[in-house]
Amino acid sequence: MCSRVYIKESLHELARRFAFAGQGDLDGLVDRIPRYNGAPRLVYAIIIQDAEPETDIMAPVFAMAVWGLVPALMKPSDRRLPLINIRCENIATRRCGRQSEN
Numbered sequence: 001m002c003s004r005v006y007i008k009e010s011l012h013e014l015a016r017r018f019a020f021a022g023q024g025d026l027d028g029l030v031d032r033i034p035r036y037n038g039a040p041r042l043v044y045a046i047i048i049q050d051a052e053p054e055t056d057i058m059a060p061v062f063a064m065a066v067w068g069l070v071p072a073l074m075k076p077s078d079r080r081l082p083l084i085n086i087r088c089e090n091i092a093t094r095r096c097g098r099q100s101e102n
Helices: 009-017 095-101
Strands: 005-007 033-036 043-051 058-065
Touching: none
Parallel strands: none
Antiparallel strands: 005 033, 043 058
16 A cells, blocks of 8 residues: 555645535645645545534535544554554454444
8 A cells, every 4th residue: 555645636626526515624725735745644625424504414515534543442642643554354353443343
């Protein structure tokens, strides 16, 4: 796995291409995209299902997220880096996956 992300579109272009999703929380990403050498632990735009504030109806919306899996065993004071190269095929058999699954 390469552990890098390449995003060539601007934030405006991403919002246009995924117009079905609400704009949500994109203001914090204006100066971070495009990103030509995106690494783990950086913030990225993703699309999630979330309740609209006015109606409580679930709908797709842009949100900001940090790349990495934080196992349930990891405490907030722990300075280890989040997991980035874990495969979905074997996460249930790994110690960190068994705890995160619950």
